[in-house]
Amino acid sequence: xxxxxxxxxxxxxxxxxxxxxxxxxWVSWLSGAGGQTIFAEVAIxxxxxxxxxxxxxxHRQRAALRQLMRQAGAELEQAYQALQQQKLxxxxxxxxxCDQAAPIWVKQIETARGHTEDSIVEIVTRFNAIVERLxxxxxxSQQTTGNLDxxxxxxxxxxxxxxxxxxxxxxxxxxxxxxxxxxxxxxxIVYTTExxxxxxxxxxxxxRTNLLALNAAIEAARAGDTGRxxxxxxxxxxxxxxxxxxxxxxxxxxxxxxxxxxxxxIGAAEKFGEEDTRSVEEAEKIIRKVLSNFxxxxxxxxxxxxxxxxxxxxxxxEISDTLVYxxxxxxxxxxxxxxxxxxxxxxxxxxxxxAERNSGGEPAIDAKSWLSEMARGYTTTEQRSNHSGGExxxxxxxxxxxxxxx
Amino acid sequence: MDxxxxxxxxxxxxxxxxxILLHVAGYDVIECCDGNDALSKLNGKKxxxxxxxxxxxxxxxxxxxxxxRNLPEHKFCPIVMLSVGCLSSAREQAREAGVKAWITKPFDxxxxxxxxxxxxLP
Numbered sequence: 001x002x003x004x005x006x007x008x009x010x011x012x013x014x015x016x017x018x019x020x021x022x023x024x025x026w027v028s029w030l031s032g033a034g035g036q037t038i039f040a041e042v043a044i045x046x047x048x049x050x051x052x053x054x055x056x057x058x059h060r061q062r063a064a065l066r067q068l069m070r071q072a073g074a075e076l077e078q079a080y081q082a083l084q085q086q087k088l089x090x091x092x093x094x095x096x097x098c099d100q101a102a103p104i105w106v107k108q109i110e111t112a113r114g115h116t117e118d119s120i121v122e123i124v125t126r127f128n129a130i131v132e133r134l135x136x137x138x139x140x141s142q143q144t145t146g147n148l149d150x151x152x153x154x155x156x157x158x159x160x161x162x163x164x165x166x167x168x169x170x171x172x173x174x175x176x177x178x179x180x181x182x183x184x185x186x187x188x189i190v191y192t193t194e195x196x197x198x199x200x201x202x203x204x205x206x207x208r209t210n211l212l213a214l215n216a217a218i219e220a221a222r223a224g225d226t227g228r229x230x231x232x233x234x235x236x237x238x239x240x241x242x243x244x245x246x247x248x249x250x251x252x253x254x255x256x257x258x259x260x261x262x263x264x265x266i267g268a269a270e271k272f273g274e275e276d277t278r279s280v281e282e283a284e285k286i287i288r289k290v291l292s293n294f295x296x297x298x299x300x301x302x303x304x305x306x307x308x309x310x311x312x313x314x315x316x317x318e319i320s321d322t323l324v325y326x327x328x329x330x331x332x333x334x335x336x337x338x339x340x341x342x343x344x345x346x347x348x349x350x351x352x353x354x355a356e357r358n359s360g361g362e363p364a365i366d367a368k369s370w371l372s373e374m375a376r377g378y379t380t381t382e383q384r385s386n387h388s389g390g391e392x393x394x395x396x397x398x399x400x401x402x403x404x405x406x
Numbered sequence: 407m408d409x410x411x412x413x414x415x416x417x418x419x420x421x422x423x424x425x426i427l428l429h430v431a432g433y434d435v436i437e438c439c440d441g442n443d444a445l446s447k448l449n450g451k452k453x454x455x456x457x458x459x460x461x462x463x464x465x466x467x468x469x470x471x472x473x474x475r476n477l478p479e480h481k482f483c484p485i486v487m488l489s490v491g492c493l494s495s496a497r498e499q500a501r502e503a504g505v506k507a508w509i510t511k512p513f514d515x516x517x518x519x520x521x522x523x524x525x526x527l528p
Contacts, residue, residue: 327512
């Protein structure tokens with residue numbers, strides 16, 4: 001319909017104009033050719049008709065234009081009304097997105113917050129278990145190696161050294177007693193020398209007695225029969241002197257044997273005594289060396305044990321101190337909880353507005369008071385700074401704790 | 407007998423951390439997740455110190471302190487607040503409610519122990 005109107009609007013004046021121009025050209029041709037009156041009148045009539053047609057066409061065109069302007073005005077009015085409606089209801093689809101997305105965001109934030117909270121609790125639990133195990137290790141180490149650390153080791157070494165020195169002294173005493181015994185044995189040599197002298201004296205007495213018996217026998221022979229008895233006595237005396245002489249010799253021999261034995265014993269005793277002395281000295285040196293080595297090992301072990309104990313204690317303290325830094329979770333959790341609550345609040349607000357609009361009302365949110373309400377819930381300085389447009393900041397966990405006593 | 411300290415905080419990690427530190431220092435610790443939970447656990451229990459958060463669900467820290475002050479057996483039990491909150495108005499509210507000290511989170515281990523020993527020697 002609209003296309004037909006446009007064709008009419010444009011074709012009608014063009015046809016009228018064309019007919020008018022053709023009529024005028026015809027009139028001028030007839031005038032130039034010396035023309036005939038009847039044809040001139042017809043041409044004028046055609047020109048007038050064309051002029052009338054052009055006027056009618058222009059009139060219809062003006063009417064069509066007015067119609068078009070009215071339609072455009074109506075369309076503009078509709079567009080304006082639509083724009084006004086759009087202003088009232090906001091961006092199309094935004095409310096729907098918020099309505100559906102806000103609860104999802106709330107759940108996502110809560111899930112993330114729950115995950116971190118659970119994880120931190122688990123980490124704290126594990127770290128605490130490590131701390132407890134280290135503490136138990138340190139205590140067990142102290143109980144087990146209690147005799148090896150510090151003064152205990154020194155006292156054990158001192159006690160051992162004293163015991164071993166006692167053994168050495170006992171050995172020295174034994175050596176001294178052996179030396180005294182050797183001296184006693186050496187004294188026997190004096191007695192054996194005296195015995196040897198006495199044996200020599202016995203031999204001398206026997207020799208003299210023999211000589212005396214010999215003289216008595218000679219004198220008995222001179223005396224004849226009267227001296228026969230005396231001769232028997234003299235013979236017996238000579239036999240006794242011979243026996244005495246033999247006994248003296250045997251005594252001397254035995255004394256010599258005893259002397260040799262004593263000398264051999266003394267020699268052996270002196271030799272063994274020197275060896276024992278050297279052995280005792282050597283034993284003492286070895287004992288001192290062993291004690292020294294033992295002391296070095298014990299000191300090293302004690303130092304190592306002490307170092308392990310200190311390291312375990314240090315690690316325990318380090319982990320214990322590290323636990324404090326996990327407090328960031330509380331801060332993060334509070335910030336996320338506020339964002340969650342704010343999103344939830346916004347969702348509720350949008351639902352209220354939607355319900356009000358559906359019931360014919362014109363809902364509106366006071367953004368300023370809504371934001372102020374949101375800010376009232378902040379607890380951290382970072383939240384306030386972020387809200388007021390400051391730089392995104394993070395308060396370091398190492399920041400000094402503030403304590404106020406009332 | 408070890409002294410008993412009650413920790414009231416909705417953050418499980420903070421409760422656990424404070425509990426560990428105080429337990430190692432020789433205290434018995436009772437953990438509570440909010441004011442209501444704490445009031446139920448206070449019933450008939452001898453507590454030497456209460457350390458409480460401010461912002462908690464169900465029953466907040468200030469309301470909890472006011473409730474404790476109305477309990478005859480716990481009327482004079484020292485209470486310390488432990489919170490990230492730094493508003494002076496909140497501190498003033500706490501002071502008026504009968505709180506003895508305020509510790510700002512994140513708390514330092516030694517300072518927590520110092521405060522604990524200040525009010526309840528282990």
